[in-house]
Amino acid sequence: MRAGLGDFGLLAQYGIDWAKTKPLSRLKEAHHVLRILLDEGAIDHEGEFYRYRGLFTFARPVQRHVPVKLGAMRGPKSFQVAGEVAGGVHHALSYTRSAYEYVVENVRIGAERAGRDVSTPDLGAWVVFATGPDGRAAKDAARAVVGLYASSMPAERLARNGVDPASLTDIIAAVGEGRVDRAFELTPPELAGRLSVAGTPQECVAKIRSEIAPAGVDHLILAITDAALVKAFTGLDLPGVATMREQLRLVHDHVMPATGRARPRATRPALPTPGYGCCATCRWNSPTACSSASHPLWVRLPELSSTYTSDVVGPSCPHVYRPNGCGHEPPHDEVTTAVRRIRQRARSQRGRRNVA
Helix, strand or coil: CEECCCCHHHHHHCCCCHHHCCHHHHHHHHHHHHHHHHHHCEEEEECCCCEEEEEECCCCCCCCCCCCEEECCCCCHHHHHHHHHCCEEEEECCCCHHHHHHHHHHHHHHHHHCCCCCCCCEEEEEEEEEECCCHHHHHHHHHHHHHHHHCCCCHHHHHHCCCCHHHHHHHHHHHHCCCHHHHHHHCCHHHHHHCCEEECHHHHHHHHHHHHHHHCCCEEEEEECCHHHHHHHHCCCCCCCCCHHHHHHHHHHHHHHHHCCCCCCCCCCCCCCCCCCCCCCCCCCCHHHCCCCCCCCEECCCCCCCCEECCCCCCCCCCCCCCCCCCCCCCHHHHHHHHHHHHHHHHHHHHHHHHC
């Protein structure tokens, strides 16, 4: 899950001065609220920006801990906040190693300030992407939308990507007039190349390896640009651009195998002392210990401190909890009491709403 402040450029179009909205305080409180609701299934909160009374959900995640990541664009404070409190950060529209090193460094500062392991936050890179056998056509597809996205990039971030903000003045003006087709004409191929990952699969891999992966990015979020998207945004018909399906296949067959992970994922914390949901040989940080083809998923009942395995996943895993199976049965009374408490809370909340 990701939380963010929105696009400051778009907020300005609606007459909203984001600087007066206390964006970082608002973001930290939003993260706090989401974290409680996901972990506990219910929340009562009276904050500066968000207020909830008796908010609850029966929907529960199947995994032990749903990460909440923060979307951060300009930095440095937003990157540092992500390092302090969040499961990671999604950063959009950067394409140089120095730009990502800036992100990573500030996430590290925030993590160290909060006493967290600096390898814990997951780092995602959102990029304009187009690929295909015809590298020139793929680059034209990316070029058609670069002006649209660049119009939301603050000057500091453009500079970190080796782009002079003044070079985008006419392009941004065209986008502001709704002339995205004109913005395409005004965007030099060299500029589009700086602000996208585009070309043949081999060219895309080369840029990822040289500019993005070395900084320590965990994964990419590819904003794949095909002919249909270009047509919708600009009205232009660009020949030779691979379809969405074709590009996804090329990513799967050529880009992913050649790039792999940018850095090893942080080791998952071990489960609590074995007892209510697992055997000592089957822990989160030891996925090879389980002989099942699918490692068991873990769920947390909101009223319990213990962690249990789901009884509907990993049926071939000898370590998944089963009654009379591994012998680590959760105490029936505790589970029953927790479920009853959740249902009583739900009925109470429904009754209050009916009275109101």
